[in-house]
Amino acid sequence: MIGSYFKWGSYLKRVLSTPAGPHLSSLAEDLHKQGFSYWVLRGRLQGAAHFSDWNQQQQRSIECLHEDMLGGFEIHLLTCRCSTPLQVCKRHRDRALAGARALIQHLRHRGIITCPPPLMTEADPGALFSGFCAWMQCQRGTQENTLRAYGRVIKDALSGLGADPSG
Numbered sequence: 001m002i003g004s005y006f007k008w009g010s011y012l013k014r015v016l017s018t019p020a021g022p023h024l025s026s027l028a029e030d031l032h033k034q035g036f037s038y039w040v041l042r043g044r045l046q047g048a049a050h051f052s053d054w055n056q057q058q059q060r061s062i063e064c065l066h067e068d069m070l071g072g073f074e075i076h077l078l079t080c081r082c083s084t085p086l087q088v089c090k091r092h093r094d095r096a097l098a099g100a101r102a103l104i105q106h107l108r109h110r111g112i113i114t115c116p117p118p119l120m121t122e123a124d125p126g127a128l129f130s131g132f133c134a135w136m137q138c139q140r141g142t143q144e145n146t147l148r149a150y151g152r153v154i155k156d157a158l159s160g161l162g163a164d165p166s167g
């Protein structure tokens with residue numbers, strides 16, 4: 001199954017050589033059943049392989065992957081110097097991250113990861129704010145000093161409201 005997404009042999013070899021390699025075919029099947037189009041699915045598989053490769057560079061085994069590592073992976077994507085098939089362009093960063101998340105969920109579903117997912121209610125104001133900054137910089141090109149000014153107001157508001165005002 002995976003072969004149909006990476007027709008160029010050296011790409012396929014590189015992707016399969018990551019620790020997630022043995023699980024990518026079943027992940028592809030899962031994503032296919034969920035109805036993703038070819039290119040979105042390919043981007044996610046590439047992201048999943050990249051995430052597992054990056055974790056290997058951090059000397060983490062595949063059993064230890066967790067949603068908590070997605071923030072670090074997002075930072076890695078900004079400065080990534082990995083080999084060509086794993087690198088992602090800016091436009092496809094979201095796909096790579098979604099692929100990393102899908103891989104974690106897939107491995108948990110298959111019983112390879114036994115650590116439970118994080119509770120949504122545990123979102124902390126710091127993480128919310130750094131997510132906001134990343135979004136503003138990416139989508140709007142907002143400067144750092146502007147974000148610092150926003151930061152004071154937002155952190156005040158969040159500490160008053162809690163991280164999940166709807167809850």
Ligand SMILES: [Zn+2]
Nearest residue numbers: 080081082086
């Ligand atoms: Zn990389």
